[in-house]
Amino acid sequence: MTDQSMKTAKFGLGAVVRHRIYPFRGIVFDVDPVFDNTEEWWLAIPEEMRPRKDQPFYHLLAENAESEYVAYVSEQNLVPDTSGEALRHAGIAEVFVQDASGIYRVRDRHAN
Structure with missing residues (x-):
């Protein structure tokens, strides 16, 4: 039995994505099944x-031409990044390893 109100996230952990409108890209490190940020953030x-709000939202280790940062982006605003360009975000090595296929x-x- 499936619950149609809960959408399956299109992108998984480690997916490289880019924003549909703004010039930034990043790697998914967490997913919220629905909006889970402040109302103030949303209203801004x-x-x-x-x-x-009823769609997956992604936490990204994001980067643009000028900086690296963490972004919170709705699924409707993300597309797969197929550029093949390397990501430079300093936080990637702490969270991910890249296998031979990229x-x-x-x-x-490991628990402390």
Whole structure:
């Protein structure tokens, strides 16, 4: 039995994506099945561009030409990044390892 109100995330951990509108790309390190940020954050987005809350939202180790940062982006605003260009975000090595085929996999974490 499937619950149609819960969408399956299109992108998994380690997926390399880019924003549909803005010039940045990144790697997915966490996924929220629906919006899980503050109302203030959501309302700060211009109304004509504000995404629906009932879709997956992705936490990205993101980068643009000038900087590296963490971004929170709705699924409707992401597309796969097929450029093949290397990502430079300093946080990637802490979270992921890249295999011989170029796929990013979450590093094994050992409990402290």
